[in-house]
Amino acid sequence: MSKWLEAADRFEERRNSDEYFEVQSALGAIEKIQTLLNGAFRQLIFLIGEPGSGKSFLLNHLHTIWREKRDIILIETPFLTPIDLLKKLLTHKGVNVNGSDMEQLRMEATQLYGATDHLIMIDEAQLLSTEMREFIRILSDSKAFWFIIAMHRSEGEAILRAPHFKSRPHRVIELFPLTTIEAKNYIHSELIRMGFSEIIDEITPKLIAKAHRLSEGNFRNFKKIFYHLFHLLHYTNAHNKAKYLRPSSCTITMAAMNAELLHD
Incomplete structure (x- = not known):
């Protein structure tokens, strides 16, 4: 399994208390x-x-x-x-x-x-x-x-x-929406927990802020964006889509569309 699919699995919707993140x-x-x-x-x-x-x-x-x-x-x-x-x-x-x-x-x-x-x-x-x-x-x-x-x-x-x-x-x-700081801490803590600290530098504060804005701070929707982002990155890397190999504003937007948070 690629690192992107492993990351996607971490953000799949589930209710496992072991993965609880306290906002x-x-x-x-x-x-x-x-x-x-x-x-x-x-x-x-x-x-x-x-x-x-x-x-x-x-x-x-x-x-x-x-x-x-x-x-x-x-x-x-x-x-x-x-x-x-x-x-x-x-x-x-x-x-x-x-x-x-x-x-x-x-x-x-x-x-x-x-x-x-x-x-x-x-x-x-x-x-x-x-x-x-x-x-x-x-x-x-x-x-x-x-x-x-x-x-x-x-x-x-x-x-x-x-x-x-x-x-x-x-x-x-x-319960209230995530703040941008909580959103950043959540992404970082999950990636570190998976041993994917090298991905953290690619998920910049600007990209996290965009995902936070598109999800309106909704925890479930915020997770959805990253679930779809990592699936997208798995696909683009497996098929060598040169313009979309790394996390970017464009791939965040595409992920939000896949999560049905944005429409054409």
Whole structure:
């Protein structure tokens, strides 16, 4: 495999916590969440951000770093009914669930979780049905559960304006776009981690700034540009395309087009 393909593989979209890169807003989010969890008052925590801002990556990272300290449940596909959620919570605690009496299951889950350090994280929560959002609010009102609800910013803000959330205690934590400095640090740290420090000099600050601008600081889109850039450089070098053998403003633009961030 060429060095360019190896580099491309590093920037492929995945949620591997071992590859987590802590940007400032994520560090701040972790600190705020930890402070809330250390408190006695259990409440809903909403994690909001634009698609691609790193919400899913952050939840997976929290699952990895905190699973030895507290009981962590991560729900990545939130197509649940209230009874599904209760059964999932009880099964996670080793309970053999019999029957479907929702009130009985709710009381059992409340008793179990109210006595333990835990964190229930729901990703893509903008996809939850109105019934499920209301049920989570009811569980939260019991003061027995810790929930982190991760949502896209626009949908999340609309949901938070609903009376049954607006009128109850909750905290909102937002993830923000990469800064240009964070973008540069991310690229450099990934290339060094792969042992490709010789490529760093070719990915100049000017090129990183251009990729940052084209991605609008969106972490997922920023990674996409470099994923497509390195695939492009593999192709141009394999086919000796003399004008496009090295990273350049032109190849960054072409990569952004391949990532569908620019159009002809």
